[in-house]
Amino acid sequence: MANIITVSREFGSGGRELGKRLADALGFAYYDREIVTTLSKETGMDADVLEQELEQGVQANFPFHFAQSFSQLSFAPDTSVNILALQTKLIKEIAEKGDCVIVGRAADSILEEYHPFRVFVCADEASKLERCRQRAPSGENLTDREILHEMKRIDRARAFFHDTISDHQWGEKDAYDLCINTSNTVIKSVVPAIAAYYRLWKETA
Amino acid sequence: MANIITVSREFGSGGRELGKRLADALGFAYYDREIVTTLSKETGMDADVLEQELEQGVQANFPFHFAQSFSQLSFAPDTSVNILALQTKLIKEIAEKGDCVIVGRAADSILEEYHPFRVFVCADEASKLERCRQRAPSGENLTDREILHEMKRIDRARAFFHDTISDHQWGEKDAYDLCINTSNTVIKSVVPAIAAYYRLWKETA
Numbered sequence: 258m259a260n261i262i263t264v265s266r267e268f269g270s271g272g273r274e275l276g277k278r279l280a281d282a283l284g285f286a287y288y289d290r291e292i293v294t295t296l297s298k299e300t301g302m303d304a305d306v307l308e309q310e311l312e313q314g315v316q317a318n319f320p321f322h323f324a325q326s327f328s329q330l331s332f333a334p335d336t337s338v339n340i341l342a343l344q345t346k347l348i349k350e351i352a353e354k355g356d357c358v359i360v361g362r363a364a365d366s367i368l369e370e371y372h373p374f375r376v377f378v379c380a381d382e383a384s385k386l387e388r389c390r391q392r393a394p395s396g397e398n399l400t401d402r403e404i405l406h407e408m409k410r411i412d413r414a415r416a417f418f419h420d421t422i423s424d425h426q427w428g429e430k431d432a433y434d435l436c437i438n439t440s441n442t443v444i445k446s447v448v449p450a451i452a453a454y455y456r457l458w459k460e461t462a
Numbered sequence: 463m464a465n466i467i468t469v470s471r472e473f474g475s476g477g478r479e480l481g482k483r484l485a486d487a488l489g490f491a492y493y494d495r496e497i498v499t500t501l502s503k504e505t506g507m508d509a510d511v512l513e514q515e516l517e518q519g520v521q522a523n524f525p526f527h528f529a530q531s532f533s534q535l536s537f538a539p540d541t542s543v544n545i546l547a548l549q550t551k552l553i554k555e556i557a558e559k560g561d562c563v564i565v566g567r568a569a570d571s572i573l574e575e576y577h578p579f580r581v582f583v584c585a586d587e588a589s590k591l592e593r594c595r596q597r598a599p600s601g602e603n604l605t606d607r608e609i610l611h612e613m614k615r616i617d618r619a620r621a622f623f624h625d626t627i628s629d630h631q632w633g634e635k636d637a638y639d640l641c642i643n644t645s646n647t648v649i650k651s652v653v654p655a656i657a658a659y660y661r662l663w664k665e666t667a
Contacts, residue, residue: 372646379636430633431584436641441577443666450659457655461648 260285260356260459261373263365265419265427268411269385271439272378273360278445279376280358282452288351289360296343310340311418341422361415365432366423372462374455377433382408384440434458465490465561465664466578468570470624470632473616474590476644477583478565483650484581485563487657493556494565501548515545516623546627566620570637571628577667579660582638587613589645639663 262279266272273289280287290304293311297304348367351357359368365375380388382405389404399407419427430436435454437447467484471477478494485492495509498516502509553572556562564573570580585593587610594609604612624632635641640659642652 377635381636428635430582430635430641431586431643433641434643434645434647436635436638438636438639440639441667442639442663446666447659447662450655450662453658454652454655457652458647461651462646 258371259352259354260455261352261368261371262358262376262455263368263373264358264360264376264378265365265415265433266361266378267380267385267428268408268415269389270378270380271388271444275376275378275437275439275444275448275451276358276360278448279451279455282448283356283358283455285356285358286351286354287358287360292344292347292351292359292362295347296340299343299347300340302340307340311344345422363419363422366419366425374435374458374462375433376451377428377430377436379428379436379438381438381440463576464557464559465660466557466573466576467563467581467660468573468578469563469565469581469583470570470620470638471566471583472585472590472633473613473620474594475583475585476593476649480581480583480642480644480649480653480656481563481565483653484656484660487653488561488563488660490561490563491556491559492563492565497549497552497556497564497567500552501545504548504552505545507545512545516549550627568624568627571624571630579640579663579667580638581656582633582635582641584633584641584643586643586645 260283262276262283262285264272264276264279266275276289277287279285293304293307296302296307300307302310344362345367348359348362348364351359352368352371352373359373365373385408386401386404389408393399416427425432435451437451465488467481467488467490469477469481469484471480481494482492484490498509498512501507501512505512507515549567550572553564553567553569556564557573557576557578564578570578590613591606591609594613598604621632630637640656642656
């Protein structure tokens with residue numbers, strides 16, 4: 258079975274960077290935005306609209322009783338559910354292809370049967386705020402309060418999306434193999450040790 | 463400043479084994495039961511009675527408003543608070559001595575000013591149950607239900623003890639640098655990678 262690592266992350270924690278560097282360190286394929294790009298090609302929908310639909314559409318249109326039986330889905334009553342079903346199919350195809358790191362998209366739950374190595378990346382507010390400031394497009398002058406508000410909104414959406422199709426809560430440490438707090442941590446520096454941890458874990462798992 | 467690693471852990475997760483192996487891998491001193499043994503010598507109290515007093519006495523005698531100002535404590539109104547103050551003093555002395563791994567005893571909060579590397583060790587119920595069974599004294603024939611009940615009781619006591627003298631919750635992932643889930647994991651195998659992670663983290667912290 259392929260080596261599969263899923264990376265879930267709080268917004269601003271550097272989870273994407275960690276996932277990319279981990280994939281590079283291990284020589285695995287890396288998937289994040291690539292999933293939406295592929296969906297965009299398959300559906301003909303704009304990638305940004307797709308992201309928005311996945312985030313907001315799920316919250317607006319996904320009734321709880323329906324979410325419960327999502328894994329058995331064989332029909333598609335609306336766009337957001339259509340996209341979700343397509344994304345799930347795509348993530349499973351990626352897992353079948355070979356060794357990979359997948360960031361976000363509830364891949365930890367979608368790929369449960371593949372027994373992925375599940376990483377969660379978090380950080381304290383000050384550290385996430387600092388990272389957001391560094392990555393902000395020039396000319397964007399949000400206040401700390403505005404950034405924090407946006408950070409929380411995005412994490413709420415991620416949690417909602419995840420919990421809709423999972424039987425455990427997003428960010429609940431027991432549901433991950435390793436939770437990494439990147440506050441006071443240089444991600445680039447610690448990635449080799451995370452790669453080593455994964456290799457040792459996989460050898461005996 | 464000394465290298466200080468604190469290991470908090472759910473009962474049955476193998477946190478003690480992980481802490482001991484990590485200390486050995488790094489060549490650091492290891493403290494767990496040693497703290498109570500020293501307290502026992504200093505107070506003349508039996509070590510088991512001391513453990514019980516620390517666990518149950520704190521729950522019974524520690525009023526919340528008092529806990530809030532524990533760090534400024536300069537008097538000792540009852541035995542459990544006396545012992546707590548002594549233990550806090552002892553843990554700070556240990557931190558001053560040199561590189562160490564300290565398991566439990568809210569050392570992550572007591573030593574906050576030393577910026578320790580804070581590890582939390584957890585595992586799923588099945589895995590903790592299995593570990594408890596393996597470590598049970600011969601002749602002990604508890605049912606799964608009884609073991610689970612005891613596991614939860616001990617973790618509740620640990621959480622209460624910790625949260626009494628800390629400003630963050632026991633087991634809340636954001637308050638640790640690394641949360642390690644030992645389910646499906648051979649602790650002995652992954653410890654070298656945890657040691658490597660610590661070294662890399664410390665270099666850039």
